[in-house]
Amino acid sequence: MAWPRKPRKWLYPQKFYFNFDNLQYAYGRYHCYLCFQVQREEYGSLVHVDMGVFVNQLSSCHVELCFLSWFYGWLSPDERYHVTWFMSWSPCSHCAQQVAEFLKRHSNVNLSIFAARLYHFQDPEIQEGLRTLKRTGVQVAIMYFSDFLYCWNNFVRHDGMRFIPWKGINKNYWILVTTLEDILRNTKNGLKEDVFKQQFGNQPRVTKPYRRRKTYLCYQLKELDGSIIDKDYFQNKKKRHAEIRFIDKIKSLGLDRVQSYEITCYITWSPCPTCALELVAFTRDYPRLSLQIFASRLYFHWRRWSIQGLQQLQTSVPLAVMRYPEFADCWENFVDHRGEPFEGWDKLREYSESIDRRLQKILRPSNLNGLENNFRNLTIGPVGRG
Template identity: 50%
Template sequence: MESRRPGPRAGPGQACPGHHGRNPQHSVPRNWIRRLYQKTFYFHFQNLPRAFGRHNTFLCYQVEGSRGSSPDKGIFMNQMRPRAPKYHAELSFLSWFENCLPLPAQQPYQVTWYLSWSPCSRCAEWVAAFLDTHRNVSLTIYTARLYYHWHPEYRAGLFRLVSAGAQVAAMSFSEFEKCWEEFVYNDGTPFRPWRMLYRNYCVQAHNLQDILSGAVGLLKEETFCFQFNNQRQVPKTHRRRRPYLCYQLATPTGSLLHRGYLCNQVSVGRAQEDRHVEVCLIDKIQSMGLDPAQSYQLTCYLSWSPCPRCARELLDFASSHRNLGLRIFASRLYFHWRRNFQQGLYLLCKAHVPVTVMGLPEFQHCWKTFVDQAKPFPAWPKLPERSASIKNRLQRILKSWSLSDS
């Protein structure tokens, strides 16, 4: 455990007004420390792509808003408990924050973390749940290294944090220098960067961007309302409604791994055909390198149902990825009067890849999840009636093909 220098403590001692009468153990947690020794900082915060022997996590924090212009500062580390799991630094901070600081709902707080390791999946879920219930708290996380960034559960944890409103970034030279000045017994000496600090930062930032790429890139309100509109005709008839696909990849427990939207990739040369959104999605999922021993759930929301060729592509993809559950929602049926298009829908459903027509709940979910919106979903006229009509048409198609197949 990190040793402490003698002398008066700083930080939480003055930041706990109003906690009298609470459990005394919440005043200053046992794993709270004021500053790090230089060797400890250089060893645990070095941003190596492969960091061996670093089995602890250090969390340097700064809280602004509790006492005006005087921020609270300190450090937490993982707490080793005999015959019990570790009590991670992130959970120690939340316990201290909730029990030692007054949290009036109208008072904003800006919290900044500097972590030697990014949060594990369990801590990420706890922190995200905390942010969901404390809207007056803004959290910015700088991490020196990514913890098991190739593991789906840990990737989902970081994605969950960003979805809850946290800002997550890799530590660059300026963040390391900030930590050196504020959280290290530096004896007045400047921060000396280690070899390949910037190169390692680029690696960490690239990996983090790959994890969080689904948390950005939202559809515009106008684009969604036009492209996913299930009416036969829309007011702007001079524009063509193109195929769009919104998708989300999750674990069976509901942990979100990735989400985003795609549209057809238009080819430049005349000899080349456009790449449909379904093919783009297959390429996207295959590039993620999912664990074949892990189960996943992929949900797609399409503005147009798949064409026959894309239906076959989806069937081949589903049959070669038995660990991936695929479900398709469609706003409209594409060339539903043609037999080959009908056959594609039937074969998908027969292969246990359900194709369902989007109703009001699905439109509202897409609006909230994939659209850069600032207002509730503006349902267009007769949306439920149109969904019911398209759903009946799909049922008739599937029934006719099941009869002909028998």
């Protein structure tokens, strides 16, 4: 295998703009560029050693392995090195494994990776590769504006031309950050048993220990043949409800909009009015996607704004109450149950039937008449939802 022995010194501006554009879905970018910086520790300070650019040779050599081959030729076991990569694509699973093994053999090397885009991030093997890097001690992050500017100033032959950011650079950054965070945190085995029973319990009053019941959303995405594409769970974060995080995640997968999919969601609280609107808009953007939501409990079901939100949601997304089979399925797929079967809790079925009666009363056809005009006049204020 003929691997390049020396890196390039720089990129031309048009190459940089085309290959480092942080698009969520980048087509036609078949090459991967790696801009690197190597520093060495000397008396408590970092001293510059070298910097340059590698580009993959398509099937013959990925940039990560090109760099390691070049770097191995002169690194000293008696020195400590800090290596930084700015990459147009994050590593594939094979390269991630090779990098992790290299770093295990050379504990005197510290590596940070900043990627403009995530390569095939919906692939479970590639996701596991990124998690392997993190477990090895590699800093894995998304390139921010300052990183693009740094690359422009140090790796681009710009001849004094100022870096002009492209449209959507900041928006794309936050979407990619959310996606990467979800991938890297997905090292969990599942919800803890006590968390599941506490949060998904459908009792009208919280049981001991008296913790606040928050919103958890578990989902499973399948093709029509039943094969699982993706599954995960989300919890509300500050100013970002679990439903919105779920929508962001599904959009990030780059689903084929002409292909049919099925998603089943289990959620501790039924969606608030704002999230109901977002879910309706989401399903309109994906007309061939079938979304079914099962709620353990109804969120402020006696309030007018909540009732209208559920009615609006029902016009596009089927909403049902979790019963024993749904709790059991959620237990099986999203809980770290250590092989224990789902046994439920006292009066589970009675509580489900009671909650379902309330939901059917809210969604009865007579209550849906004139819904569109009522919902247009609905003012949705801030909602306190854990």
